[in-house]
Amino acid sequence: MYRSWLEVSLEQIAANFRAIRKVVGPSITVMPVVKADAYRHGAVEVSRTLENAGARWLAVSNAGEGIALRESGITARILVMADFLPANRPLFLDYDLTPAIHSLEGIRDYDTLAVRAGKRAPFHLKLDTGMGRLGTRATASEILDTLSACRAARLEGLMSHFASAPNYTSPQTDEQIATFAAVLQHLRNAGVNPEFHHLCSTVPIAYSRREAWGNLVRPGHAIYGYVSPAKGDAPPCVLDVKPALVWKATVLEVKDVPAGAAIGYGGIHTTAKPSRIAILGAGYADGYPHRLSNKGRVLVKGQTVPIIGAVSMDVTTIDVTGIDIAPGDPVVLLGESIDAQQIARVAGTISYSVLCGISSRVARLYV
Numbered sequence: 505m506y507r508s509w510l511e512v513s514l515e516q517i518a519a520n521f522r523a524i525r526k527v528v529g530p531s532i533t534v535m536p537v538v539k540a541d542a543y544r545h546g547a548v549e550v551s552r553t554l555e556n557a558g559a560r561w562l563a564v565s566n567a568g569e570g571i572a573l574r575e576s577g578i579t580a581r582i583l584v585m586a587d588f589l590p591a592n593r594p595l596f597l598d599y600d601l602t603p604a605i606h607s608l609e610g611i612r613d614y615d616t617l618a619v620r621a622g623k624r625a626p627f628h629l630k631l632d633t634g635m636g637r638l639g640t641r642a643t644a645s646e647i648l649d650t651l652s653a654c655r656a657a658r659l660e661g662l663m664s665h666f667a668s669a670p671n672y673t674s675p676q677t678d679e680q681i682a683t684f685a686a687v688l689q690h691l692r693n694a695g696v697n698p699e700f701h702h703l704c705s706t707v708p709i710a711y712s713r714r715e716a717w718g719n720l721v722r723p724g725h726a727i728y729g730y731v732s733p734a735k736g737d738a739p740p741c742v743l744d745v746k747p748a749l750v751w752k753a754t755v756l757e758v759k760d761v762p763a764g765a766a767i768g769y770g771g772i773h774t775t776a777k778p779s780r781i782a783i784l785g786a787g788y789a790d791g792y793p794h795r796l797s798n799k800g801r802v803l804v805k806g807q808t809v810p811i812i813g814a815v816s817m818d819v820t821t822i823d824v825t826g827i828d829i830a831p832g833d834p835v836v837l838l839g840e841s842i843d844a845q846q847i848a849r850v851a852g853t854i855s856y857s858v859l860c861g862i863s864s865r866v867a868r869l870y871v
């Protein structure tokens with residue numbers, strides 16, 4: 505019996521992958537993003553499921569995540585998007601991982617390593633088209649000069665990432681698309697035509713920004729059933745995906761307290777009337793946001809009840825007055841009518857952070 509656990513539907517993950525494939529069509533490769541332990545759904549199990557559903561590419565954030573997948577038998581191509589640290593570069597060749605490279609120096613170094621190892625070394629080059637984060641700001645001619653000196657490293661993909669994709673009141677996404685297209689065209693004019701060109705995470709897929717799709721897309725959030733709301737005059741969301749994870753906690757204790765009882769750290773809640781409270785086996789050390797203190801809600805037997813007092817490290821207290829509940833009963837923290845976006849709104853954060861924040865102390869079961 506667990507204090508707190510996740511129930512993950514791999515069938516729903518596969519269904520979400522198929523829904524994305526259906527929207528983008530057969531000519532566009534779908535590369536699911538399984539970084540951060542597949543947004544806590546379990547990178548190995550999720551990757552196996554996606555591979556069985558036909559995914560030929562997966563994306564992770566760092567070399568360690570890629571190696572863990574290789575060691576558990578994943579054979580799909582793996583793009584490592586945010587880890588080209590000098591000390592980790594040889595690992596890409598050893599484990600057949602494909603790096604996203606962010607600088608011309610990185611290309612030159614990778615080529616040297618690959619020549620020395622006698623290996624083919626495909627890589628994707630990330631452009632900073634306006635995000636102002638990872639990615640090279642080199643010009644197309646500087647890129648061409650660097651590529652022409654390569655002997656083993658090969659430009660397989662050109663990629664970029666959007667800063668403001670859900671914001672339809674901002675011109676930033678269109679500007680980034682134009683910057684990307686100009687560099688790609690310049691490379692093609694010089695006879696360099698990378699097999700893949702890609703810019704899109706979930707949002708530009710979901711709101712049909714087709715001119716940004718390129719021939720590969722990198723959905724993460726949508727694989728797990730989420731699409732962030734858009735701002736401004738956005739087209740309708742065309743992705744039919746559903747959350748695949750339910751987060752539960754067990755009731756540790758139920759008790760009756762009189763009116764005027766202070767509840768938890770700081771006594772930030774005082775009962776207005778005689779109340780029945782339940783103490784749950786999940787707190788902020790499990791990743792349940794502290795900011796839900798006195799604000800969040802959970803589901804008890806389908807009924808919404810409030811969190812009272814502070815969410816503490818290991819436990820959370822709820823008001824269950826009038827509800828038939830006993831120690832050992834399960835309570836839903838996230839799932840059914842409470843999704844990660846609602847929790848995020850109440851906690852003043854984003855749904856990504858709610859999912860990725862679920863700690864490794866929370867058990868994970870596949871249903």
Ligand SMILES: *Cc1c(COP(=O)(O)O)cnc(C)c1O
Pocket residue numbers: 537539585665704705706707722723724725726
């Ligand atoms: C995380 C990430 C994605 C996936 O983003 P979602 O919004 O979860 O779909 C795609 N591309 C890059 C570069 C990322 O870092």
